[in-house]
Amino acid sequence: MRCGAKRYVVITEAGGQTKETIVKARTAIEARKVIRKQYGPSVPIQNVYVLPEEQAQEGTMLS
Numbered sequence: 001m002r003c004g005a006k007r008y009v010v011i012t013e014a015g016g017q018t019k020e021t022i023v024k025a026r027t028a029i030e031a032r033k034v035i036r037k038q039y040g041p042s043v044p045i046q047n048v049y050v051l052p053e054e055q056a057q058e059g060t061m062l063s
Contacts, residue, residue: 012045018046
């Protein structure tokens with residue numbers, strides 16, 4: 001992980017369904033950029049917040 005990076009949860013909505021994705025990034029803006037590169041600029045992002053340390057898992061994480 002890069003220096004200063006945290007795990008962010010990005011909540012998106014597509015087709016009436018809400019999806020939570022865990023992203024490693026330094027800031028919330030970088031986390032939004034990762035999601036936009038992955039899913040395209042038309043996906044609406046509802047919320048971005050820092051994942052607490054005790055809930056962090058390596059399973060479904062984008063970087």
